[in-house]
Amino acid sequence: MVPVQFALTTPNAPRTKRIECMVDSGASCCLFHADIAKHIGLDLKAGRLQMTNGIGGPEETWLHPVRLYIPGGPVDITAGFKEKLTVAGLLGMTGFFEHFNVTFDATACECKLERIYKA
Secondary structure, eight states: OEEEEEEOSSTTOOOOOOEEEEEOTTOSBOEEEHHHHHHTTOOGGGSEEEEEEETTEEEEEEEEEEEEEETTEEEEEEEEEETTOSSSEEEOTBTTGGGEEEEEETTTTEEEEEEOOOO
């Protein structure tokens, strides 16, 4: 689990409180519960609709640009928001893993993150 904050991508947009999200190497993108979109002022269904497949089968996912505050500083990403997500958020390949070297250590039950800074 990694604590993150969200905001709109507009200058000086207020951030959310820290929200614990799960690092998920099986998620192709970052997915968050629809309540987070509403909390930061997004009209959920005004985003771009994409059907995603997960454990529960195909579901509507609404894509929106957001600023994600992660360890090492903020990044602007396109995030998916779902109404039936069972956790606050999943930090997936696009939007999160591309900013870190990620090492999973199953014997120690650890996930180590090393931030990658791109020029």
